[in-house]
Amino acid sequence: MILLHYGNVVPFNWNTRGYRCFYCGKEMKDCDLLKEHTIVSHKVIDLETFIPQRIISKDVPVKIDITQLGCIVCDIPLASIEDLIAHVVGIHGEEYDNSAGVCVFPFHLHKEILQCVLCEEKYDNFTSLMGHMYKKHMEQACICQICGQSYIDQVRLKRHISNSHVGHRCKFCGRIFDAFHHLEKHKEIIHGIQKSVECSLCSTTFVNQYQLKVHMGKVHNVEKYRLKCEHCPKICTTKGAMMLHVQSLHSDARFECDICDYKTGIKWMIKLHKRKHFGEKNYVCSICDKRFGRSSNLRAHMKVHTGNFGRVCRWCRQGFIDLLNLEKHEKEFHFYNQYA
Structure with a gap:
């Protein structure tokens, strides 16, 4: 001053x-x-x-x-x-x-x-001159790898990161969240910003890259997203799904059900399997109240009502016919108080 x-x-x-x-x-x-x-x-x-x-x-x-x-x-x-x-x-x-x-x-x-x-x-x-200043006349010039801002020492850089980048900050209201998906949900509900990715072949939009990859493999038969199992005719659309399939059916590391002869290479699949024996059906259709032991079975069931795969609320395990109805439910019952 x-x-x-x-x-x-x-x-x-x-x-x-x-x-x-x-x-x-x-x-x-x-x-x-x-x-x-x-x-x-x-x-x-x-x-x-x-x-x-x-x-x-x-x-x-x-x-x-x-x-x-x-x-x-x-x-x-x-x-x-x-x-x-x-x-x-x-x-x-x-x-x-x-x-x-x-x-x-x-x-x-x-x-x-x-x-x-x-x-x-x-x-x-001026851009070149600024670069010269930082490189030649600033000892130990430190650049934030998150936003590109430059500082003259590590102390000031760490202070900047602590104040600006610890957690995930909403650029609209400044609120910080401990997880990225909490921030995305906050922006969608409070600020009306919905992230979407578009199919380059038919312009259909999806909420994430995973759904787009599944769509590209199943609907457009894109070879990149049609991975064939080395052990059986099974075809998956993502590496994660293929890994899950191989570990579940073709892995040497076996986990056995102590009630029946079911075996799997994934430990937590035993827990899901046992729901059949004990009658646990925690996933409920919000339209006809039919209950299921797995979320995947509930999503498949939604075809009965709409012809399309449904959605499942991760908080209360209710099933909905599409993403719009699920988001409406989450906003009303699960997210409004948390992100308001």
């Missing part, structure tokens, strides 16, 4: 679309227009009020143009940011916290050629 108060500098922001005014956010392609706009439109700024609101994180240095660097109070030119800091401390008696690290990035903004203020390297675009 001291540098902005005493220095004849122009603070600015930048992204791939161009320059943005530091004070009002107006976007401009031309750096000369940016400087003119800032000087004319924001000549008088209450920095003590504005800066705490504008700079949310002290970890990101402020970009400033120092083409006409000098002290605006004394009306004298200065050669560098270091000279400005020394002048403000020595002449005006201000305190400057050097332990704060790099607080500003100085630039010479010109239309044609952008020259680094710290060396003689020149570039024809």
Whole structure:
């Protein structure tokens, strides 16, 4: 704030679309227009009020143009940011916290050629100049692998990750969730954002990649999604389904039912199998109240009502004729209070 108060500098922001005014956010392609706009439109700024609101994180240095660097109070030119800091401390008696690290990035903004203020390297675009600054003049420059933001040390990078990326943050309201599928369900119910993937052959949409792969294999006979078992004529549409099939029927590691002769290579399949012996039927059709021991049997049963495979609520195990009815049920009975 001291540098902005005493220095004849122009603070600015930048992204791939161009320059943005530091004070009002107006976007401009031309750096000369940016400087003119800032000087004319924001000549008088209450920095003590504005800066705490504008700079949310002290970890990101402020970009400033120092083409006409000098002290605006004394009306004298200065050669560098270091000279400005020394002048403000020595002449005006201000305190400057050097332990704060790099607080500003100085630039010479010109239309044609952008020259680094710290060396003689020149570039024809601001993107290249920024890359040069981070690589050549920032010791141990650390880049967040999640969002691409850069920081001057690991401490500030870790602080950024902790504040911005721990958990899964909703970009619409800022709420953080401990699981990605909770975030997706929140965005769908609260913000009306539904993720979908489209079949490139018939334009049918699905809620996830797995359903699309099954569709491509079964409906369009795409060879990539029709995996043939090496041991029998069984065909699966995904590697996961094929792995489950092989482990269940063709694996040497056998688990046996202690009531009948049923054997499987998957331990938890024994638990499902025993439901037949004990009569456990926890999956209920919401239309005719018929009960089933497996969700897959309930989904297949829904063909009786609609001709299509149904859906099963993972919370109460009720069956529904389609995704729309299932989502309506989940919103009303399971998710509204959790994500509101």
